Amino acid sequence: MNQVHGDKVEVVSQYSDVDPTCDALVTTNPDLSLAVMVADCIPLLLISDAVAGAVHVGRAGLVNGIANHTIEVMRNLGARNIHAVLGPSICGKCYEVPIQLQAQVSAIHPDSYSTTRHSTPALDLQAGLVAQLISQDISFEASTVCTMENSLYFSHRRDNPTGRFVGVVKI
Numbered sequence: 001m002n003q004v005h006g007d008k009v010e011v012v013s014q015y016s017d018v019d020p021t022c023d024a025l026v027t028t029n030p031d032l033s034l035a036v037m038v039a040d041c042i043p044l045l046l047i048s049d050a051v052a053g054a055v056h057v058g059r060a061g062l063v064n065g066i067a068n069h070t071i072e073v074m075r076n077l078g079a080r081n082i083h084a085v086l087g088p089s090i091c092g093k094c095y096e097v098p099i100q101l102q103a104q105v106s107a108i109h110p111d112s113y114s115t116t117r118h119s120t121p122a123l124d125l126q127a128g129l130v131a132q133l134i135s136q137d138i139s140f141e142a143s144t145v146c147t148m149e150n151s152l153y154f155s156h157r158r159d160n161p162t163g164r165f166v167g168v169v170k171i
């Protein structure tokens with residue numbers, strides 16, 4: 001998908017040469033694999049027996065509720081017992097932000113409030129997203145790898161320009 005930090009969820013039923021502009025893909029087609037590309041943002045993969053979803057969750061996505069939108073779309077398509085996998089992303093000790101931004105995001109998602117090792121304002125996107133998933137009654141497993149601290153992964157904060165790594169999900 002052509003990711004734009006928006007809140008649009010696209011349901012796809014077959015392969016297309018045109019990349020949909022959205023930040024979440026959902027399918028009920030077991031022959032399709034869905035991919036999300038990231039470098040510090042969270043690659044969120046949602047799995048159930050009948051529906052799969054791949055979601056790009058950055059700071060904007062945490063605020064606009066893209067994960068919840070995707071879960072709603074999946075449930076409307078018949079998904080039961082959705083399980084979430086959160087791939088490597090930038091951690092709450094590394095994702096330094098201006099204090100106004102920290103206040104703005106943590107007002108909506110208190111669990112995302114964080115500070116760096118130097119006690120400057122930061123956000124923990126994964127903690128914020130996990131709280132959202134728990135409120136939706138979604139089971140999850142989350143990577144403990146920080147992309148900025150681990151050179152095996154691309155990190156937009158550490159190296160710009162950089163590449164992207166990909167989370168893939170299939171029913």
Ligand SMILES: [Zn+2]
Nearest residue numbers: 091094146149
């Ligand atoms: Zn880190």
